[in-house]
Amino acid sequence: MTTRNTSRFWEWGRKIICVGRNYADHAKELKNAVPTEPVLFLKAPSAYVREGSPILFPRYSSNLHHEVELGVVIGKGGTAIPQSRAMEHVAGYALCLDMTARDIQDECKSKGLPWTLAKAFNTSCPVSEFIPVERIPDPGDVRLWLKVNDQLRQSGCTSQMIFSVPYLISYISDFISLEEGDLILTGTPKGVSAVQEHDELQAGIEGVITMSFRVERKDH
Numbered sequence: 001m002t003t004r005n006t007s008r009f010w011e012w013g014r015k016i017i018c019v020g021r022n023y024a025d026h027a028k029e030l031k032n033a034v035p036t037e038p039v040l041f042l043k044a045p046s047a048y049v050r051e052g053s054p055i056l057f058p059r060y061s062s063n064l065h066h067e068v069e070l071g072v073v074i075g076k077g078g079t080a081i082p083q084s085r086a087m088e089h090v091a092g093y094a095l096c097l098d099m100t101a102r103d104i105q106d107e108c109k110s111k112g113l114p115w116t117l118a119k120a121f122n123t124s125c126p127v128s129e130f131i132p133v134e135r136i137p138d139p140g141d142v143r144l145w146l147k148v149n150d151q152l153r154q155s156g157c158t159s160q161m162i163f164s165v166p167y168l169i170s171y172i173s174d175f176i177s178l179e180e181g182d183l184i185l186t187g188t189p190k191g192v193s194a195v196q197e198h199d200e201l202q203a204g205i206e207g208v209i210t211m212s213f214r215v216e217r218k219d220h
C-alpha cells in the first residue's frame with residue numbers, strides 16, 4: 001500500500017480554489033473595485049504544470065498574463081473551519097502562477113460569463129516544490145517576486161493581502177468543504193503583464209524557493 005503525501009499535492013486531483021482581487025494595488029491596476037468579500041473561482045487539477053514542462057499559450061488567446069501567488073496546501077480537510085483553528089489545516093505552501101488569458105477574461109467579464117477558459121486551461125497553474133509549513137512561519141509576511149526574461153515585473157508582500165490566509169480558509173470552508181491536497185491560490189500583487197512565446201519566467205518567495213518556466217505556443 002502506498003501512502004499519499006501532500007508533498008506531491010499536484011498529483012491528487014483535488015480542488016484549486018483561487019482568490020481574486022486580494023491585493024488592492026492589483027484590483028486597481030485592472031480597474032476593479034476593491035472587494036469587501038473574497039472573490040473566488042476554480043481551476044481544474046489538470047491545470048497543474050511542473051518545472052521542466054512549458055506553460056502553453058492557449059491558441060484562443062493573444063494576451064496571456066502572469067500572476068505570481070502564494071499557494072496554501074491543505075493538510076486536513078474541514079467544513080466551517082473557525083479562523084482561530086485555520087492554520088491547523090495547513091500542510092504547507094507552494095509558489096504558484098495563476099496564468100490568465102486576460103483577453104478572454106475581459107470578454108467573459110463584459111458578457112457576464114464565467115472565467116473558466118481564461119483561468120483553468122491546461123498549464124494555467126505552474127507550481128513549485130511543496131514548501132513544508134515550518135519553512136514559512138508567517139504566511140502574512142511572505143515576499144513574492146516574478147521576472148520575465150530577467151526583468152522584474154512583480155514584487156509584493158502577502159502583508160498587503162486584503163484577506164489573510166486564516167480568514168480565507170475559514171471563509172472558503174463555510175461554502176466549499178476543504179479536503180487534504182486542495183490548494184488555495186491567495187491572489188496576486190500588482191505588476192501583472194503579458195508574456196510571449198519563448199519567454200522565460202522566473203519567480204520566487206524571498207529566502208525560500210525559486211522556480212522557472214518557459215512559455216510555448218500551443219500549435220494544435
Ligand SMILES: O=C([O-])CC(=O)C(=O)O
Nearest residue numbers: 019020021022067187188
Ligand atoms: O486578476 C484576476 O484575474 C483576479 C485574480 O486572479 C487575482 O487577483 O489574483
Ligand SMILES: [Mg+2]
Nearest residue numbers: 067098187188
Ligand atoms: Mg490570480
